[in-house]
Amino acid sequence: MSIRIPDRKLARKRSARLHEASLGRILSPMRCPECGLPVLETDTRCEGCGAALNSASARAQAKAEQGMLGPYRLLEKIGEGGMGVVWRAEDTRLGREVALKVLHPQWLRDPALRERFRREAQVHAKIQHPNIVTLYTLYEEGETMALVMEMVHGKNLREYVRERGKLTLGEVFALADAILKGLEAAHQLGVVHRDLKPANVLITARGEVKIMDFGLAKPEQADTELTQSGAIVGSYRYMAPEQILGEAVTPRTDLYAFGVMLYELCTGRLPFDASGRGGEFRIMEHHVRTPPTPPRTYNPDLPPALEALILKLLAKSPEERPASAEEVRRELIRIRHMLTQRELGKARAHLPPPGKKLSNWEILKGLWRAFLRKLGLRNDASRH
Numbered sequence: 001m002s003i004r005i006p007d008r009k010l011a012r013k014r015s016a017r018l019h020e021a022s023l024g025r026i027l028s029p030m031r032c033p034e035c036g037l038p039v040l041e042t043d044t045r046c047e048g049c050g051a052a053l054n055s056a057s058a059r060a061q062a063k064a065e066q067g068m069l070g071p072y073r074l075l076e077k078i079g080e081g082g083m084g085v086v087w088r089a090e091d092t093r094l095g096r097e098v099a100l101k102v103l104h105p106q107w108l109r110d111p112a113l114r115e116r117f118r119r120e121a122q123v124h125a126k127i128q129h130p131n132i133v134t135l136y137t138l139y140e141e142g143e144t145m146a147l148v149m150e151m152v153h154g155k156n157l158r159e160y161v162r163e164r165g166k167l168t169l170g171e172v173f174a175l176a177d178a179i180l181k182g183l184e185a186a187h188q189l190g191v192v193h194r195d196l197k198p199a200n201v202l203i204t205a206r207g208e209v210k211i212m213d214f215g216l217a218k219p220e221q222a223d224t225e226l227t228q229s230g231a232i233v234g235s236y237r238y239m240a241p242e243q244i245l246g247e248a249v250t251p252r253t254d255l256y257a258f259g260v261m262l263y264e265l266c267t268g269r270l271p272f273d274a275s276g277r278g279g280e281f282r283i284m285e286h287h288v289r290t291p292p293t294p295p296r297t298y299n300p301d302l303p304p305a306l307e308a309l310i311l312k313l314l315a316k317s318p319e320e321r322p323a324s325a326e327e328v329r330r331e332l333i334r335i336r337h338m339l340t341q342r343e344l345g346k347a348r349a350h351l352p353p354p355g356k357k358l359s360n361w362e363i364l365k366g367l368w369r370a371f372l373r374k375l376g377l378r379n380d381a382s383r384h
Helices: 008-027 055-065 111-125 157-164 169-188 251-267 279-289 304-313 325-338 360-374
Strands: 072-080 084-091 096-103 135-141 144-150 154-156 201-204 209-211
Touching: 072 096, 084 144, 111 135, 111 144, 154 157, 157 201, 169 201, 169 209, 169 251, 169 325, 251 304, 251 325, 304 325
Parallel strands: none
Antiparallel strands: 072 084, 084 096, 096 144, 135 144, 154 201, 201 209
16 A cells, blocks of 8 residues: 655645635625625636525626626615615616616526516516606616616605605695505506505605505516416505405506505504504404404594595405595595695504514415405414
8 A cells, every 4th residue: 555645845735725815705896696706707616605606697787886887887776675785876878867676696597586586677677657766778687687767765654754744635645646646557568566555656856656666567468477376576564465365466456555655644644553462464454354443443533535545445355445546546536636735734643663574374364364364264273
């Protein structure tokens, strides 16, 4: 048996190369899109998480670290959610300020998901309306994908109401009219928003109203979507019963969410809250089964015709709700014309604070409970 004696000179050279590579990674501006560790342009896999790398993606990440993403100069991070990170940015080619929503890498691993993003971006880009945030283009480089949108300076509806203190009934009508115009424009193109809530309605410094964040939107007749795995989407406080039960969504799904918002604006509270036993999935159960308390119970000054419209918007069955946003808008105009200037000037209460997000386990339990109750069964195990 022979023992191989290592060549010390060769070993020193190898060690020096490894040290140089390690130092290069530490100093490299490129990062793994999965774990964020430094990588070299020549690396095919991340030494930290083992993720496959691609030079185009690494270059895009390096530019982002340096404050650039393609032709877009990143100026300020203004938000982050489940879909991606939103930046205030400058399009250096046009000298135009934009909002850049950089999608999280995990959404882009599957080529089919990338293609769905492209299709949904194409649908959103077709909606050109003053009450909807405009999508300019879709930017792609390597494994980086970003939505380039109109930059809107202002506050969301919740912040706006809190800053103003209280809104008059006339102001509520004006806000509702603008939101409905935007919804109607989307619905006419067959697009359902599916996540309408105060946080997704922007009020500019000039008083313009714009619906934003179509990240969960889908073509009404689409056979595939980003959430086709069956995961629940949307915000549970504004979610229509059919959404909670995983059934088909239609424009009337958005009208239910609008009804929840209108209920809030007129009473200062949500139709269903989580103050009692059961928490957030109790709210979902109420959305599916429980009739809302009539708004005039909390605000006796509310016109009876407006209360009737709100309750119709909150009907459990989509077929019992108004057929379109335009129909709701016409009814609001009719009600407004019936009121005196004194009635229109009456103030409403603050919006309640937003609720916390549901965990996946809470969502699962809530869906299961709603499903069993829909079948008329009891889930005795959930009582323990």
